[in-house]
Amino acid sequence: MxxxxxxxxxxxxxxxxxxxxxxxxxxxxxxxxxxxxxxxxxxxxxxxxxxxxxxxxxxxxxxxxxxxxxxxxxxxxxxxxxxxxxxLMFPPKGTTMKCKPTLLCAACYQEEPYHRLEWQFKDQKGCDRHQVRFLSKCINCDTAFLIPSQWEVGECQHCGLKFEKMARHQIRI
Ligand SMILES: [Zn+2]
Ligand SMILES: [Zn+2]
CATH class of the missing domain: 1.10.260 (434 Repressor (Amino-terminal Domain))
Structure with a gap:
């Protein structure tokens, strides 16, 4: 820095x-x-x-x-x-974004804690890397995720469950 x-x-x-x-x-x-x-x-x-x-x-x-x-x-x-x-942090021209809900691959987040742009691509059905579907809400309390700019701590803002702990609940593609 x-x-x-x-x-x-x-x-x-x-x-x-x-x-x-x-x-x-x-x-x-x-x-x-x-x-x-x-x-x-x-x-x-x-x-x-x-x-x-x-x-x-x-x-x-x-x-x-x-x-x-x-x-x-x-x-x-x-x-x-x-x-x-x-x-590079914006979508390529012609790529449609899914603005809502904010999506999460908890397995990716476990490896490196940040939101990837491609998770919000409309045609992206899941994480290619982990072969799982994305999560759109907390697996514990069903609260939708905040937009990524507000991901200060990487946990559900309602119940406090860490994002990386949610990986085992992702459904395989
Ligand atoms: Zn992933
Ligand atoms: Zn929660």
Whole structure:
């Protein structure tokens, strides 16, 4: 992690590295919360980036209209990433997203605790890696998962069951 002053802003912000296949929602949540940044909501970061409420929509996987190159560049500057790297956290053109419910492969989460973008692809029937269906709610209390930008601790926000403990309840494809 390093701190840097962005070209486009007056702020010193802490840079974080994106993880392999990480969704933009999960990444933005981590970025907002990391020490030194502390944007409590997407709207706060949106203001800094000059993108207003657009970031809150992206955190919910609403990509219609699709982010413009200009918007991506504005965000890339603030999060201090190459725009091409940032772009990888968004769906490829032509890929339809399933915005709701937020999906989880607990087996993947067990290996590395973050939300993968491809879990929300509409045509994705389950996890290719583990050959299981995704979970859409807590296996203990049936509460739907929060959007990934709010996955601060990786557990059900209602009953506290850890995501990684849910893997054994995933149905094989
Ligand atoms: Zn998996
Ligand atoms: Zn629960």
């Amino acid at each position: 390093k701190e840097r002053k962005n070209n486009g802003s007056q702020f010193w912000l802490t840079k974080i590295e994106p993880l392999e296949g990480e969704s933009i929602s999960h990444f933005l949540g981590r970025f907002r919360r990391v020490k030194g940044n502390r944007f409590s909501a997407a709207s706060g970061l949106g203001q800094v980036v000059g993108l207003g409420a657009v970031l809150a929509r992206w955190e919910k996987f609403y990509f219609n209209p699709f982010p413009t190159q200009q918007e991506l560049e504005a965000l890339a500057d603030i999060v201090m990433l190459d725009v091409d790297r940032l772009r």
